[in-house]
Amino acid sequence: MSKPVRSLQIRHVDAGSCNGCEQELTALTGRDYDMQRYGLDIVASPRHADAMLVTGPVTDTMARSVERVWQAISVPKIRIAFGDCAAGCGFSQDSYASHGGLNDPDLTIAGCPPEPGKALSLLRAWMASHDTHGMTSVEVESNSKKIG
Numbered sequence: 001m002s003k004p005v006r007s008l009q010i011r012h013v014d015a016g017s018c019n020g021c022e023q024e025l026t027a028l029t030g031r032d033y034d035m036q037r038y039g040l041d042i043v044a045s046p047r048h049a050d051a052m053l054v055t056g057p058v059t060d061t062m063a064r065s066v067e068r069v070w071q072a073i074s075v076p077k078i079r080i081a082f083g084d085c086a087a088g089c090g091f092s093q094d095s096y097a098s099h100g101g102l103n104d105p106d107l108t109i110a111g112c113p114p115e116p117g118k119a120l121s122l123l124r125a126w127m128a129s130h131d132t133h134g135m136t137s138v139e140v141e142s143n144s145k146k147i148g
Contacts, residue, residue, distance in 0.1 A: 007039035008127055010080070011049035013069050016098070017056030020113035021083040025055070027116040038124055046072035053080040054105075057090060057098040066102070078126075081105035082119070084112040 014022060028035045029042065043049050046069045058066055070079070081102040084090035087110055088101025107126050109119045 006127060007041065008051055008123070009041055009043045009049045010051045010053045011044075011046045011069055011073065012042055012053045012055070013062075013066055015054050015056040015062040015066050015086070015102075016059035016092075017083065017085060021055035021086070024111075024113045024116050024119065025053075025082065028120055033116050033120050035120055035123070038120070039127065040120075040123055046070075047074070049073045050076070051078045051080055053082050054086045054102045055082050057085040057088075057092040057095065057101055059097050060099065061097075063099050078106040079104065080123075081108040083114055084110055 012022075012025065025042075027033060028040075035041070046052070050073070052066075052070055052073055054066060056062070070077075079102055081087045085092055085098075086102050087105070087108045089110075090101070090112060092098050093100055107122065109122050111118070
């Protein structure tokens with residue numbers, strides 16, 4: 001097992017999801033996927049985060065909270081849309097109460113919900129293609145309908 005080049009501290013924001021994505025995100029922290037061994041971790045405070053991972057369609061009531069979390073994360077930082085709803089193509093995309101997903105994500109992990117192994121692979125690929133100084137968007141191939 002190789003050491004991670006860097007770590008990625010993630011602040012998760014549930015922006016109105018059905019909790020399917022949260023179940024898969026929780027699976028990433030368990031013994032089967034153990035994302036911490038690759039330098040990925042979920043943190044409680046946006047002040048300790050490098051990334052904001054959003055699940056859900058970003059409802060009207062959560063839009064301001066998403067923006068506050070984003071503003072609290074120091075630069076460099078990235079936005080991750082986790083699941084089809086956060087990517088703007090989920091079942092709730094046409095809802096009157098939805099903002100249609102996360103604006104301008106740097107990484108989109110598609111699926112309803114995303115499969116944990118594939119999500120871990122995409123997060124690791126993103127980390128491998130970026131250093132700590134120049135966080136920029138990257139397109140990653142996937143069989144899902146929207147990625148990148």
